[in-house]
Amino acid sequence: MSNSPSDGVLRPSDHADSSAASEPDDITQPRLGVIGWARWGWRQLTSMRTALVLLLLLAIAAVPGSLVPQRSADPNGVTQYFTDNPDLAPVLDKLSLFDVYTSPWFSAIYLLLFISLIGCVLPRTKHHWKALRSQPPRTPARLSRLDDHRTRTIAVAGDADATAAAAIDTAAAQLRKSGYRVARYDARGSYSVSAERGYLRETGNLVFHAALVGVLIAVGVGGGFTYTGQRVLVEGQAFANSLLDYSSFNPGRFVNGDTLSPYSMTLDQFDVTYVPPGQPGSGQAGDFVAHVTTQAPGADPRDGEVRVNHPLDVQGDRVYLLGNGYAPTVTIRDADGREVFHDSVAFLPQDANMTSLGVIKVADGLPQQLGLLGFFYPTMDVLPSGALTSTYGDLEYPVLTLRVYEGDLGIDDGTPRSVYTLDPSGMTQIAGGDSGNPAIQLMPGETEDLPNGLGTITFENEAPAGASGYDGSVKRFASLSIHRDLAGPWVLAFALLALFGLLAALFVPRRRMWVKATPAADGVRVEYAGLARGEDPTLAAAVDQLAEKHGAALPASSRPHTSDPDADAGATSNPEK
Amino acid sequence: MPGTDPLLLDEISLLLVWTAVAIYVLAFIAYAIDLARRSDLALKAKDEVVSRELVTAGGGGVISAGTGSSASVASKPRYLWARLGTVLTALGFVFHLVATVLRGIAAERVPWSNMYEFALTGLLLIVAVYLAVLTRYDLRFLGSLMTGLAVLLLGGATLAFHVEVVPLADPLKSVWLVVHVFVASLATALFALAFGLSVVQLIQARRERKLAEAPADAEPKRSFLRTVPNADALESLAYRFAIVGFIFWTFTLIAGSIWANDAWGRFWGFDTKEVWTFVIWVLYAGYIHARATRGWRGTRSAWLSIIGFTAVLFNFTIVNVFFKGLHAYSGLTT
Numbered sequence: 001m002s003n004s005p006s007d008g009v010l011r012p013s014d015h016a017d018s019s020a021a022s023e024p025d026d027i028t029q030p031r032l033g034v035i036g037w038a039r040w041g042w043r044q045l046t047s048m049r050t051a052l053v054l055l056l057l058l059a060i061a062a063v064p065g066s067l068v069p070q071r072s073a074d075p076n077g078v079t080q081y082f083t084d085n086p087d088l089a090p091v092l093d094k095l096s097l098f099d100v101y102t103s104p105w106f107s108a109i110y111l112l113l114f115i116s117l118i119g120c121v122l123p124r125t126k127h128h129w130k131a132l133r134s135q136p137p138r139t140p141a142r143l144s145r146l147d148d149h150r151t152r153t154i155a156v157a158g159d160a161d162a163t164a165a166a167a168i169d170t171a172a173a174q175l176r177k178s179g180y181r182v183a184r185y186d187a188r189g190s191y192s193v194s195a196e197r198g199y200l201r202e203t204g205n206l207v208f209h210a211a212l213v214g215v216l217i218a219v220g221v222g223g224g225f226t227y228t229g230q231r232v233l234v235e236g237q238a239f240a241n242s243l244l245d246y247s248s249f250n251p252g253r254f255v256n257g258d259t260l261s262p263y264s265m266t267l268d269q270f271d272v273t274y275v276p277p278g279q280p281g282s283g284q285a286g287d288f289v290a291h292v293t294t295q296a297p298g299a300d301p302r303d304g305e306v307r308v309n310h311p312l313d314v315q316g317d318r319v320y321l322l323g324n325g326y327a328p329t330v331t332i333r334d335a336d337g338r339e340v341f342h343d344s345v346a347f348l349p350q351d352a353n354m355t356s357l358g359v360i361k362v363a364d365g366l367p368q369q370l371g372l373l374g375f376f377y378p379t380m381d382v383l384p385s386g387a388l389t390s391t392y393g394d395l396e397y398p399v400l401t402l403r404v405y406e407g408d409l410g411i412d413d414g415t416p417r418s419v420y421t422l423d424p425s426g427m428t429q430i431a432g433g434d435s436g437n438p439a440i441q442l443m444p445g446e447t448e449d450l451p452n453g454l455g456t457i458t459f460e461n462e463a464p465a466g467a468s469g470y471d472g473s474v475k476r477f478a479s480l481s482i483h484r485d486l487a488g489p490w491v492l493a494f495a496l497l498a499l500f501g502l503l504a505a506l507f508v509p510r511r512r513m514w515v516k517a518t519p520a521a522d523g524v525r526v527e528y529a530g531l532a533r534g535e536d537p538t539l540a541a542a543v544d545q546l547a548e549k550h551g552a553a554l555p556a557s558s559r560p561h562t563s564d565p566d567a568d569a570g571a572t573s574n575p576e577k
Numbered sequence: 578m579p580g581t582d583p584l585l586l587d588e589i590s591l592l593l594v595w596t597a598v599a600i601y602v603l604a605f606i607a608y609a610i611d612l613a614r615r616s617d618l619a620l621k622a623k624d625e626v627v628s629r630e631l632v633t634a635g636g637g638g639v640i641s642a643g644t645g646s647s648a649s650v651a652s653k654p655r656y657l658w659a660r661l662g663t664v665l666t667a668l669g670f671v672f673h674l675v676a677t678v679l680r681g682i683a684a685e686r687v688p689w690s691n692m693y694e695f696a697l698t699g700l701l702l703i704v705a706v707y708l709a710v711l712t713r714y715d716l717r718f719l720g721s722l723m724t725g726l727a728v729l730l731l732g733g734a735t736l737a738f739h740v741e742v743v744p745l746a747d748p749l750k751s752v753w754l755v756v757h758v759f760v761a762s763l764a765t766a767l768f769a770l771a772f773g774l775s776v777v778q779l780i781q782a783r784r785e786r787k788l789a790e791a792p793a794d795a796e797p798k799r800s801f802l803r804t805v806p807n808a809d810a811l812e813s814l815a816y817r818f819a820i821v822g823f824i825f826w827t828f829t830l831i832a833g834s835i836w837a838n839d840a841w842g843r844f845w846g847f848d849t850k851e852v853w854t855f856v857i858w859v860l861y862a863g864y865i866h867a868r869a870t871r872g873w874r875g876t877r878s879a880w881l882s883i884i885g886f887t888a889v890l891f892n893f894t895i896v897n898v899f900f901k902g903l904h905a906y907s908g909l910t911t
């Protein structure tokens with residue numbers, strides 16, 4: 001490969017292809033002033049070595065985020081980690097190990113990397129811009145020094161100089177046609193054309209690096225205009241797209257929560273199919289689909305479907321299906337038969353057979369507040385240990401069991417409490433466990449008494465008339481996630497740009513070619529030579545091809561008579577032989 | 578396929594997989610014998626330095642089999658055992674291919690939807706790329722490494738990861754499964770080849786260093802390395818495979834993000850699997866940079882290629898099985 005310093009491409013001083021002598025060694029610099037130091041520091045920051053070290057650091061720094069749960073991706077995992085490792089977790093937290101990708105040290109690495117990148121790319125872009133409009137360099141005096149070099153001698157018809165000049169005219173035309181930029185360098189006693197191609201390689205490199213900056217900016221800025229909100233909808237429920245109606249909402253920095261597109265959405269039905277027993281994968285659930293009706297103001301209601309992998313587009317938002325489960329409908333009446341609670345409560349699935357856990361809170365209407373901790377088994381079975389379990393996800397033998405607590409739910413003082421957890425610390429258990437009363441156990445349609453004569457509880461059967469078995473006896477819920485993402489399309493565009501840049505940067509050969517004709521005693525000596533700029537496995541073949549094509553295009557009278565291009569005495573090597 | 582029992586098809590497929598593994602073992606043995614014999618052949622041939630034969634100048638040109646400069650090499654080595662190794666590898670490949678196709682038919686979908694199938698297809702591609710490259714470059718000195726890898730990983734994956742054919746889980750029902758995972762396997766195959774070349778490059782570089790330090794008249798040591806291209810040529814070849822692999826990996830990353838955006842509503846979330854895909858991408862970007870950084874060419878960059886591929890294997894095995902994340906597609910639980 002070459003070590004020519006006059007490269008046409010500006011590279012950091014420690015690039016493998018730039019000449020070692022062109023930059024003074026850092027250690028032997030004379031005393032530096034402030035500006036000198038700044039310049040020195042900048043050159044260090046934008047050197048190839050720094051880029052490399054920062055890249056490797058970035059790779060290493062990203063790893064801990066896969067070993068320790070991250071707040072962004074797995075908040076419950078973090079909570080669990082704190083419970084499991086009470087001593088270690090706070091230390092890790094101090095080191096931002098639960099927020100690796102927003103931590104100061106991770107940010108420092110990638111910001112330095114991108115500063116280095118910009119510092120590297122800007123001067124190169126300027127230089128490349130100039131190089132694009134400059135002439136290919138002068139033909140070297142001794143082409144035979146190059147690795148890929150061929151010679152032939154052609155017969156002279158008439159004037160030797162005219163023959164030589166005409167041969168070079170032909171070569172120049174051919175090279176230009178194959179995409180080279182060419183310049184003639186005719187001097188006393190020899191005629192030559194210098195050709196260059198592959199500027200696209202450097203362009204690709206610059207586009208690639210610049211596009212990475214684009215990706216970063218798109219993520220950073222676009223993320224500010226992005227929001228996601230979650231909402232659980234039970235079959236039959238509707239929700240309006242406003243801040244109040246979300247169960248959680250994560251707006252980007254620049255999102256105004258009051259200006260969400262106004263529309264409403266109703267979950268009409270949630271479908272899921274199960275692989276029947278006896279077949280491979282039996283019990284596996286699939287083909288989840290939430291049938292919804294959406295309505296924008298002043299427009300007709302529209303039916304839509306939300307499926308896994310197929311979000312629904314509504315008014316510029318995208319609606320995703322995150323999860324699903326059962327929402328048993330429960331009615332509680334007081335001792336006088338007055339209804340104090342009636343609702344379908346979403347129970348969170350705990351395993352693949354939809355054993356589900358849920359909490360019912362009765363805040364008003366009874367002498368004391370009531371908390372019920374329930375398990376729902378769509379197909380209940382009894383383990384040898386006596387514990388209940390579910391053996392199938394569909395509603396074959398649905399059973400709801402409830403432990404009942406009486407006392408203070410702890411919701412009156414305004415402390416936010418999750419609807420999915422019950423804090424029994426201020427309460428007395430009155431059914432299930434050690435309370436002396438058995439846990440309440442119900443199938444759809446059944447009613448039982450609450451302990452201590454408090455009243456009754458009913459597990460409503462929601463099946464439409466005429467349904468067979470327990471089909472549809474319990475409502476389902478869909479957990480939906482609603483997104484507006486302004487960053488996505490930009491990130492994708494920059495990523496694709498980077499990919500195309502990369503293709504050009506890695507695979508466009510960048511090379512120079514020369515053809516030189518020198519009148520000599522026995523005819524005109526024609527030399528062909530090529531020089532690779534960077535990796536170029538096909539250079540030798542390209543020089544061969546050039547020589548061959550040129551030979552074929554010469555006028556018949558001056559066709560080579562002494563040698564074929566490969567049998568070349570002066571050439572340094574021809575590895576193909 | 579109507580009328581055929583998927584369980585039966587899968588059993589046949591499994592049988593073929595084991596046959597393929599057995600044939601790869603034989604190929605491995607043949608290649609190993611070849612390497613052992615090469616040291617003799619090389620001595621007999623009394624070639625002086627490796628650089629003359631098999632090797633290209635300046636990273637260009639083609640490494641072609643057994644074409645030393647004919648004048649000085651007395652007997653052209655024919656490498657019979659290596660040929661046998663290649664024939665066996667090709668035979669094993671055929672069984673492997675049929676096994677993979679049958680698995681796909683049994684499952685009525687592309688055969689790369691869980692860890693077992695991904696291993697099946699991924700290794701098929703590794704062997705395929707190796708065999709395809711053999712038609713252009715004589716890389717049979719990598720044969721024992723590649724078949725060894727195939728035996729270990731295919732055998733290991735079949736023992737550890739084989740699962741019955743079951744319907745796809747919803748998140749996997751996507752065209753992106755077809756594209757994203759296939760391209761990832763292809764990238765893996767190319768990285769594997771680059772890895773093999775980098776390993777041999779390191780060994781070769783050590784030998785060249787020793788040779789340079791040894792006194793000029795020292796008895797040359799017997800080694801198959803004399804029949805292998807020099808470290809520079811190995812490096813530039815490794816680089817060429819790695820950059821193609823890198824392009825595919827970049828595409829994998831992009832396609833994965835598009836899929837993630839459809840499936841989970843965000844294109845990037847530093848899920849464990851995403852983290853590792855990113856780490857591997859950055860490692861190979863580092864490798865490519867290293868090749869362009871003064872003082873990092875040669876042995877140091879070769880180490881990066883080796884570390885990169887180690888991360889690929891780690892990502893596929895340890896991360897899939899033991900790390901928690903959204904990419905729960907191993908098919909090993911539930």
Ligand code: HEM
Pocket residue numbers: 011012015046047048051055113114116117118120121204205206208209212502505506534862865866869
């Ligand atoms: C986000 C960080 C970076 C990534 C992912 C990255 C990635 C890459 C990749 C994949 C290539 C190979 C493509 C090609 O040859 O054009 C490359 C080449 C190159 N990069 Fe970067 N790069 C990064 C930062 C930098 C920085 C900070 C510099 C400045 C020091 C730099 C300078 C170069 C140069 C000069 C080349 C050409 C190498 C050659 O001649 O083969 N890169 N980079």
